[in-house]
Each structure stands twice: as C-alpha cells, then as structure tokens.
Amino acid sequence: MKIRGLKQGALLLLTAMVGFGAAGCGTAGPADKTASSAANGAAPKAEQPVKEVKAENIKEDKKLSGKLVVYSAGPNDLAVAIQKGYEAKTGVKIEMFQGTTGKILSRMEAEKANPVVDVVVLASLPSAQGLKRSGLTMEYKEAKNADKLIPEWSDKDGSFFGYSASALGIGFNTKLVPNPPKEWADLTKEEWKGKVNIPDPALSGSALDFVTGYLSGKGDAGWELLEQYKKNGMAMAGANQEALDPIITGAKSIVAAGVDYMTYQAKAKGEPVDMIYPASGTVISPRPAAIIKTTKNADAAKAYIDYLLSDEVQKMVADTYLLPGRKDVPAKDRPGVDQIPQMKVDWAWMDANGDAVTKKFSQLFK
Amino acid sequence: MQTTTLISVKKLGMTLALLILAVLVVIPLVLILLTSVQTETGWDWLAPLRTLMGSSLGEVFLNSIGLGLAVVAGTTVLALPLAWILSRTDLKRHTWLDVVLLIPFMTPPYIGSMGWILFMQTNGYMEQLIPASAAWTQGFFSLFGMTAIMSFHLFPFLYLILRNALVQIAGGKEEAASVHGGTFLYTFRRIVMPLLLSSYAMGALLIFVKTIAEFGTPATFGRKIGFYVLTSEIHKYISSWPIDFGQATSLASLLLGTCLLIWYVQTVISQRYTYAMIGGKGARVTVLRLTIWQRALAWLYVAALLGLSVVIPYFSIITASLLKLRGVGLAWGNFTFQYYIELLAWGSRSMEALLNSLSLSLTAATISVVLGTFFALMIHRSRTRSERLTDLFSLLPNTVPGIVIVVGLILLWNAPWMPVRLYNTYGMVVLTYVVFFLPYTVQYVKANFAQLDASLFQAGKVFGGSGFYIFRRILLPLILPGMLAGWMMTFTISVRELVASLMILPPSMETSATYIFAQFEQGKVSLGMAMAVVSVGLTTILLLGLNKLLEKRTIGGP
Numbered sequence: 001m002k003i004r005g006l007k008q009g010a011l012l013l014l015t016a017m018v019g020f021g022a023a024g025c026g027t028a029g030p031a032d033k034t035a036s037s038a039a040n041g042a043a044p045k046a047e048q049p050v051k052e053v054k055a056e057n058i059k060e061d062k063k064l065s066g067k068l069v070v071y072s073a074g075p076n077d078l079a080v081a082i083q084k085g086y087e088a089k090t091g092v093k094i095e096m097f098q099g100t101t102g103k104i105l106s107r108m109e110a111e112k113a114n115p116v117v118d119v120v121v122l123a124s125l126p127s128a129q130g131l132k133r134s135g136l137t138m139e140y141k142e143a144k145n146a147d148k149l150i151p152e153w154s155d156k157d158g159s160f161f162g163y164s165a166s167a168l169g170i171g172f173n174t175k176l177v178p179n180p181p182k183e184w185a186d187l188t189k190e191e192w193k194g195k196v197n198i199p200d201p202a203l204s205g206s207a208l209d210f211v212t213g214y215l216s217g218k219g220d221a222g223w224e225l226l227e228q229y230k231k232n233g234m235a236m237a238g239a240n241q242e243a244l245d246p247i248i249t250g251a252k253s254i255v256a257a258g259v260d261y262m263t264y265q266a267k268a269k270g271e272p273v274d275m276i277y278p279a280s281g282t283v284i285s286p287r288p289a290a291i292i293k294t295t296k297n298a299d300a301a302k303a304y305i306d307y308l309l310s311d312e313v314q315k316m317v318a319d320t321y322l323l324p325g326r327k328d329v330p331a332k333d334r335p336g337v338d339q340i341p342q343m344k345v346d347w348a349w350m351d352a353n354g355d356a357v358t359k360k361f362s363q364l365f366k
Numbered sequence: 367m368q369t370t371t372l373i374s375v376k377k378l379g380m381t382l383a384l385l386i387l388a389v390l391v392v393i394p395l396v397l398i399l400l401t402s403v404q405t406e407t408g409w410d411w412l413a414p415l416r417t418l419m420g421s422s423l424g425e426v427f428l429n430s431i432g433l434g435l436a437v438v439a440g441t442t443v444l445a446l447p448l449a450w451i452l453s454r455t456d457l458k459r460h461t462w463l464d465v466v467l468l469i470p471f472m473t474p475p476y477i478g479s480m481g482w483i484l485f486m487q488t489n490g491y492m493e494q495l496i497p498a499s500a501a502w503t504q505g506f507f508s509l510f511g512m513t514a515i516m517s518f519h520l521f522p523f524l525y526l527i528l529r530n531a532l533v534q535i536a537g538g539k540e541e542a543a544s545v546h547g548g549t550f551l552y553t554f555r556r557i558v559m560p561l562l563l564s565s566y567a568m569g570a571l572l573i574f575v576k577t578i579a580e581f582g583t584p585a586t587f588g589r590k591i592g593f594y595v596l597t598s599e600i601h602k603y604i605s606s607w608p609i610d611f612g613q614a615t616s617l618a619s620l621l622l623g624t625c626l627l628i629w630y631v632q633t634v635i636s637q638r639y640t641y642a643m644i645g646g647k648g649a650r651v652t653v654l655r656l657t658i659w660q661r662a663l664a665w666l667y668v669a670a671l672l673g674l675s676v677v678i679p680y681f682s683i684i685t686a687s688l689l690k691l692r693g694v695g696l697a698w699g700n701f702t703f704q705y706y707i708e709l710l711a712w713g714s715r716s717m718e719a720l721l722n723s724l725s726l727s728l729t730a731a732t733i734s735v736v737l738g739t740f741f742a743l744m745i746h747r748s749r750t751r752s753e754r755l756t757d758l759f760s761l762l763p764n765t766v767p768g769i770v771i772v773v774g775l776i777l778l779w780n781a782p783w784m785p786v787r788l789y790n791t792y793g794m795v796v797l798t799y800v801v802f803f804l805p806y807t808v809q810y811v812k813a814n815f816a817q818l819d820a821s822l823f824q825a826g827k828v829f830g831g832s833g834f835y836i837f838r839r840i841l842l843p844l845i846l847p848g849m850l851a852g853w854m855m856t857f858t859i860s861v862r863e864l865v866a867s868l869m870i871l872p873p874s875m876e877t878s879a880t881y882i883f884a885q886f887e888q889g890k891v892s893l894g895m896a897m898a899v900v901s902v903g904l905t906t907i908l909l910l911g912l913n914k915l916l917e918k919r920t921i922g923g924p
Contacts, residue, residue, distance in 0.1 A: 069873055074888055080715065097873030100888065102606040107873075109609050113782040116790055116873065173693070202606050238589065241888040248693045250489030271693040355608045363422070366592060 067093040068300045069116050071104045073123040073205060073287065074241075075261070078320045085316075086307050092300045100239045101127055101205030108136075108292075118295040119304050121163075121287065124205025125153065126212065126351035128160040128288035133351070138291040140302050145309040148326045150337070153286035162286030163308040163325040164317040167340045168210040169282055171258040173247050174272045180254075183278045184214075187229060187256055194233035195253040197246060198365070202358050203239040206285035210257040212357050213283035213345035226364060229256070236365035248273055259285075264321035264334050277335070281343030284323070380752050383744045386737070387759040390801050394774025395622065395766065401777060402615040414616040423599065423613070427620060430578045430595040433516070436509065437577040438570045440517030441524045444671060448521075449528035451664050455654045463668065464526075470675040471522040472906070474862040474879065475515075476582030477898045480886055481682035482506075482515050483587060491682060494696045507591050516583050518675040520576060524569040531565035532558070564639035571632040575625050579767030581865045586886065596621045597769050597865075604773065605869060615777075618770045629765045687895035705896040716897055719881040723901065726792075726877060727860035730799035735853045737800065738807025739845065742815055745808070757812075764805040768865045771801060776870065790872045798866040803859055807852030814848030847916070854912055858905045 072079040076098055083094045097107065101123045108117060122128055131137050132155060141158035153162025170187070172180045181187055187196055201208035215222040235252070237243040240259045246252040248271045255263075263275040289308050291301040307313055314324045318332040330336060402414045410416070418424050448467075452458050470478070485491045486506040493500045506514075535558060543553040584598040596617050603614035656664060689695070690702040709716045741760040748757045763771060775798055780789040788794045822844070826836040864879040871880060878901040885894030 071873065076715075076884075076888070095872075095874035098884070100606075106605050106609040110604070110776070110780065111790065113780060114787065114789070175693070202602075202608075235590075235592075239888055242886070245692075245891060246487065249484075249487070249695075250693065251487035266693075270691050273693070358608065366422075366594070 064090045064092045064300045064303055066297050066300065067095055068118050068297055068304060069095045069097075070119045070121065070304065071097045071099070071107060071117050072121040073101050073104060074098065075265075075320055075322075078316060078322070079121070081316050082308065082313055085312060086304060089307065090300065090303050092297070092303070094304075100203045101208070102203045102239075115292065115294045117292050118297055118301045119289060119291055121289045121308075122205055123166070123285065123287045124209050125162065125286045125288055125347060126209065126354050127205055128155070128290055129347065129351040130354070131290060131292075132157075132159040136293055138293045138295065138298065138301075140291055140305055143302070143309060144306045145326060148328050149309065150286075150325060150327055153325060154288070160288040160290035161305060161309065161325070162288050163313070165284050165286040165323040165325065165337075166206055166259040166261050167277060167282055167284045167323065167335075168206060168257045169260050169263075169275045169277045171244060171247055171255040171260075171263040171273060171275045173250055173253050174274050176250055176253045180274075180276055182276070183280060184225060184256070187234070187254065188225070188232050190232075192232065192254060194235075196229070196232070196234045196256055197237040197243040197252045197254070197258075198229065198234050198256045199240045199243040199258065200236050200238055200365075201361055204243075204259075205287075206240065206259045207243075207257050208354060208358060209285035209350065210283045211361055212350035212354055213285075213343065215353070215357060216346040216349040217344050223360075223364075226361070230364055234365070236362075244273075260334070261321040268321070268333070277340050279341055281341045283345055284337065284340060284342055286325070287322070379740075380744055380756070383741055383756050384752065384759070387741070387756065390797070390804075391759050391762050391771075394771065394778045395762075397777040398615050398618050398622065398770065398774045401611070402619040414619050417613060417616040418620065423617065426594050426596060426599050426617070429593060430597075430621070431624075433509070433512065433593075433595060434574040434577040436513040437516045437520060438573050440513050441521040441573050442566075442570065444517055444521040445525040445528055447667060448671060449525050449532055451667065452525075453529045453532040455656050455661075455664060457656075457661075457664055457668070458653065466672060466676065467522045467525065470519055470679075472858070473519065473679060473902065474582060474864065474898075475519050475580060476586050476864055476879075476883060476886075477683060477895075477902070478519055478679045479515050479583045479586040480891075480895075481679035481686075482511070483590060484686050484891075485678055485682040486511070489695070491685060491696060509591075509593060512583065512587050512591065512593060515587055516577055516580065518679075519583070520573050521671075521675070523576070524566075524573055527565050527569035527572075528562065531562050535561045564636055567635045567639070568632055571628050571635075575628055575765065575767075578621065578624065579769070581767075581769055585883075597767060600769050600773065601865070601869070604776075614773060618773045621767055622770050625765050625767060625770075683895050683898055687892055687899050689892060692892065705890075705892045706900070709893060709896045709900065715876065716881055716893065719876040720878050720897070720901065722875055723861050723878040726795055726799065727857045730796050730803070730860050731853045731856040733796065734800040734804050734856050735807050735849050738804050738852055739811050739849055741804070742808045742811035742845075742848075745812055747816065757808075760808045761805045763801055763803075768802055768863075769869075772798060772866050772869050775801070789870070792872065792875070794870050794872070795867065795875075798870055799856075799860045799863060802863065802866065803856040806855040806859075807849065810848035810852045810855075811845050812848075814845045818844055850912075850916065854909060858909055861901060861905050 070083070072082075079096065079098055083096055086092070087094055097104070097117075099107065104120060104122060105127060108115070108120070111117070120131070128137075137159040139158045143158060143161060146154070146158065146161065149161060149163075150165075153165060154160060170181060170184075181189070181192065186192075199207035201211050211226070214225075218225075234256065237246065237252075240262055243255050244258055244262050244266070247255050247258075248266055258275070260275050260277075263273050266273050267275075289305060291298070291305065295301045309326065311329070314326050314329040317324045318329060321332065321334050323331050323334075323337055402417075403409055403411050405413055418427060452460075452463060457463075483490075486503050488500070488503065490503065492503055505511075539557050539561075540553050543557050548556070578596065581597040581601065584593070584595045585601065588595060588598055600614050600617045600621070603610045603617070685696070686692075687705055688701045688703070690700045690704070694700045708714065711717060738760070741756055745753050745757045745760070748754045775794075776789070778784065779786075779794060779797075788797065818841075822840055823836060826840050831839070862879055863877075864883060867877045867880045868883065871877065876884070878897055882894040882897050882901075885891060885897070
C-alpha cells in the first residue's frame, strides 16, 4: 500500500505538469486571437483620416500597419524580393506561403472555413477568373498604373491584375539537341521517343494554361496530339522546375510546354539550355494577383497591388526574365510579347473546363 | 483515508491520460472513418469501397500492397545473411558495423531517393563514371528500382531484429543437433528457422507497414516512374488542385484499416510463437571460425551492402550539393561551395527554415517526453483495462501511417465548429510532431520503469521520504535514461519530418525538410542537397555528442 502511495506522488506531480501543459496550450489560442483582433482594430482606425483624399500622394503617407498574408506562386526569388521591397516601403509585415498555383488553390480550399489569406499571386489566368466567379476576390479599380497594363491579362473590373506573364515553349538541352524541333507536332516523332518531359497541369498553372488554351482552340481534336505525345513516351514530371531539371542534367532532352523564364534563367547561369516558340503559336500565361474579399487588412492589400504594378517591381519582373505586365516596361534579354507567336485561345472556355481537362490529362499521362 | 485520496489521484491521472489521448489520437482517426462514410444524403458504410471501385484507385491499393511485399522480400534477402554473418562468425567483434548500418535507416527517404535518381538517371553520375552502364541504367527506373531503394533504407531494421534473435538462440541448441548428427542445413532448417520465425514475422510485418506508410520515396521516385501508392495519392488529393477530401479520407481509412489488421496479425503471431530462449544456463554463442576465403566472401558481402546503401546515396547527395553547373556534370573545376555559403547566410530563407526545424523539434521533443513519461507511468504494467487502453492508444501512432494521422488532425483542428484555432499556427505543427513521436518515449520509459523493483520505493518510504522526494530521488534518476533516449529520438526524427510539415505548416513557415522538398520541386536541387547534408550532419553530430556525454555519466556515476 505504501509503495503505491509513493508512486502516486510521482504520478500526481506528472499529472499536474501535464495539466499545466494542457492549460498552457488552451490559453495560447485566445491570446493569439486578442493580439490579432487588436491589430485589426488598429487598421480601421488608421484608415479613417485618409479616406477620400486624392489617391496619388497619400499612398506613401497612409499609415499602414499589421500584417499581410500573401500566397504567391514562384519564382521564389522574385516573390521574396517583392516581399522585402514592400515591407521596407510600407512597414507592413508579410507572411508568405510560396507554392505552385495548384498548391495555393488547395490551401485556400482547405482553409475555406477560416480563411487567412489576403492576397494571392497565381501563375494561371483562368484560376483567377475562377476565384472571381466564386466571389472570392475584391475589386480594386483605382489601382495605380492599372491603365498601363496589357488589357487582356487583367480583369476589367479590377478583380485581378496580370502583373507579369510567361510564355510556354519548347525547351531543350543544347548539347543533346543540335537541331531542335520547330513545331508542337514534331515532338511526336520517333527521334524524341522517351526524351521529352511535360509539366503536370495539376501543379503548374502555366502548363494548365497551355493545355486548356491549346484545347480551347482545337476542340476535342486537340486531345489527339496529347495522346500521340503519350504514345511517344512523353513523361509528366511535376511542376515546371521539376520538368526542366532533367533537361539541364541531360536525363531528358526536351521539355514541352515549359515556362520560358526558367529556361532563360538557367541559360543566363551558363547551363546548356535554350527555348523556341513554335511558329503555329503558343500560349502566353499571365500571372494574376488578386485581393481576397475576406482580407482583414484591405489597405495593405491594395498597397501590395500598387507595389506590384510600380516601376520598381516591373523592373524586377523583367530582371527575372518574365514578361512585364505593363506595356511601357520592356522585356529584358528575351523575346517580348510582340515577338512571340500566339495561338487563339478562349479564356472563358479555359476557366470553365480547367478541372475536367486536368483530370483527363492526369489520367492520360499517368 | 490516505488510500482513498491516492486511489482518486490515480483515477484522476488515468482519466486525464485517456482524455488527452482521445483528443490527440483517437478522435482524429475516428473523424477520418466518419468523414469517409458520410455522404450528402446520410451514412453509407460502404462508401470508401465504392470510391475505390468507382475509379482507378483499386490499382493504387494493389500497388501499395505489392510494393510492401516486394520490399519485405528485398529486405529479407539483404538482412538475413548479414544477421547471420554478424552474429555467428568472427566478424561479429566489429561492433562499429552496427553503428554504420544505422546510417541508411537514419537517412530521410526523400533525400536518399533523390540521391539514387541523380545517380542512375540518363547522363547521371553512374553514366558519367562508367559510360557503358547507359545500357542498363534505364532498367532501374521501375518497380525494381523502387523496391531496391526502399529495401536499402529499411533493411537495418530487420537486420537488428534478426541478429538479436540469433544471438538469443544459444549455441547449445545447435550443438545438440550437431551431436545427434545434424548437418548445417538440417540444423538451420529444424532448429534455427523455427526459433527465428516469430522474430522474423514481427520484423517482416513491421517492414510491410513501414513500406505502405512511407511517403518520401513514392513522392520522389514513385512519381518519376508513374508508380502511385496510397500515401502519394492521399497527399495529392489534399494538396494539389482540384482537391478532394472525400477521396483522401477514403484512401486514408483504407490505409488505416490495412495497418491495423497487420498489427493485429503480428500480435497474434508474437503471442503464439514465442519460445523461452533465455534459460538459467548462460547463453553461449559459438563463433564460427572462417577460412580465409569465407572471410573474404563475408567481407565482400558487407562491403557491397554498405556501398549500395550508404556510399552511393551519399556520394550523389554530396556531389549534387557541390556542382556549379549541373549541365556540365562531374568535372574538375565544376565544384563550388557557393550553395553552402548561400544556404547558411544569416537571415536567408534557408537559415530560417533550419532554425524553425530546430526550434520546432526542441519544443516537440520536450513536450512529448513529458507526456510520454506520464503515459508510461500510467500504463505501469498494463494490468487493468484502462492501463491497457492507455498503452494501446499511446502506441497507436507507431502503427498508423503519418499521413493518416495528419489527415485526421486537419479534420479535427480545422473543423468549423472547433473553438481553439490551432490550425495554421506553430502550435499545430508541434502538436502533430508530439502525436507522431509519442510512442518512442512511452516505449523507452515503459521498458525502463518495468525493470524497477518495488523494493526500491519501499526503501525510500521506510526512510521516511515523501512522495515527491521519492519521485525526485529514486524514480526520476532511474527512468531518466529512457526519457533521454525518447527525447533524442524525437528530436532527430522531428528535424527530418516531411509529410506533416508539408501539409500543415502555417503559410509563412518552412522547415529544413519542406525546404529541401521545395528545392527538388521548384527550385535548385543543389541548394536542397546542401540543406540535406547540413541537417543530417547537424543531427548526427548532436546525437553523437549526447551519446558521449551519457557514456561518461554512466561510467562516472553509480
């Protein structure tokens, strides 16, 4: 009986410790809440005095505060540079999740019950159209420099802004491919059997834009080419970098529907890769940014959009070898929008059929 | 009077333990099952099976099972001869081999697989070293290659189990057979095999469960060769567009069911086929003297095994982290340390990820040691029903695949009715790690505690020690080694944890594992590999250091 008592003492102590631990966990939640609601409380207050003043000058004076949650598609370095620039300019702290378009959308879906995101930056226009259609986006018509944007890449109501774009092309290893293919159909030839990668549209927004864009022009007949691709041993290989990487190392020779800026980045570094755009045309995939309606810090979110469209970021965009979203900012060391042959695409069809196409594509290439 | 209060304390503790375990482990798993059988119109108990039949997911299930069987076969082929060599021949005195053999097991599978991919792919390191190998390297990218990679990762586990069993089968039994004229094969077939069987069955089933629960290799190598299994599909349905929680929970409950079934089978086997192997006579193992040729052969086997399971993956990992231009390949002048400098720059994304990993693991390890010790003391000798229940629940995370637990935790903590907003916070990650690795502490402390005789505590009481005093001066010092072992294990594994980190980290947060994975997916493989080297190296040094420290203590102390 006595021994028991001793162990009981020990157990009592541990029980108490655990109890405290549990209590500690319990209080953490509410404490967080008060902290964030305090931040929220501060934001509207700051908003009051500046309302309805001329938009041009006060942007910088406006007392922005709190934090902004941004879900951003790559390129990683650009996203981080934009984050740093924005934080320095506004004093608002950014919490960023970096992922592919597919991952960002899934994250939003998973968090539907308790949304935390304020701004999303995607790599696929139809996805942004989808967000708008579901009523998730907030309009911001008076965004600075919005008038200079290429109109087809943005929403006319100001629900999303195509601040940059990439074009899809045929990327190849220059050591392994002295005579690169010229057309999409060339990739069905015997000489490329088993040597071609294609990014997974379920992960890569721009690859999705290419596949849906191609199909929107060709109709169901478009699947024939993709089926032939599959027959020729084309492999579906993750998102863009994962599809391009084997081309760099020489494990594969060609990437079909690869995003161009990554290839140009690798090329600039000295890797043996290059890119062509088929003369029959390709898809340019705009990268839209949108404010999410449930944002708790709308002013900071608007300032983020303004910053994306500013000269500063547009130059960063060009430096990453992406196509700048503004007409007045030239592309750098790469073909500009006018030099890339484009095929006719139907963005509305692409938006409506994105999920179905993704599913069918995954099944085909599995 | 005292007795009643003490009993109620014990009861209170037990209730608390069961309550915590219910929230941490049981409710999340029940939620998965409920969600998978819930349809818009009501309950449908066959819904998960219907989901499977209705799509190509049946194939995914068969893939998982097939892979599991293949890996069991693969690890058996690798581990059985090794266990025999290192328990019965004079090679057994090389105890350092046991430490080296732990390396493959401690290498995170997603990193090891990536190493193999870089080594074997077209124009990979293998073909750069031996151009003629181009003829067959493509053959590696098949189910065979996947089985090989996973077997090289898991075989040390089976080896340890088999070797311990072989050591316990005292030489006397074999000598008896020999005296009665049994040949070597006869002895092996009629004496060693049956005695080994229960250990082998346990090891093999564990390997099977570990294989079908594995995520890292399917996510890297499996995807490359188009071989999809349950874990990779669950991850896909939860994290890539368009997401489908229904499919994910169906698959998760299927995986859960399979693992629990196997666990049950294993319990039955180990209860029925366990023989008392340790008698009063000292166990004496006869060491086989090898001829020079036999010895050379044995060493060749050991060397080949180490080459395949340690040297090749680490060669790839380290090389990839040092290559300046990956398109140029292995060439003098193409090596650089720039990725390490970039990686370890203060304030960089990678450094933040590394620090996040360390602080998360530190917190998780500490909490799980406290909780685990509490549960282990509650379990005591698992005699009453509530003790057994605590035992069962606290060890459940060892049997249930990590990805299934994560799905359950998301369902619970992200539910609209959940008042505590833990999802998307730092706390959620810590919670998941704690649930994942709780069994380690529970097992270590339980084993430690079971060896303590009641007389120790009686002595303390006789000399008038209070309950707290006895806890502090007798119980705690004696179970401390178990607690420390649990802490170290939890810490090391948390630092490398991938699947939970991928699925539940709050938006702005990265750990070293997700950083590496992100680099493989969308960034620079070289940076990812540099991070792999740093994080594996760091935890290994930490473990070795702690081990040394403990050794000194035990030698110096009583």
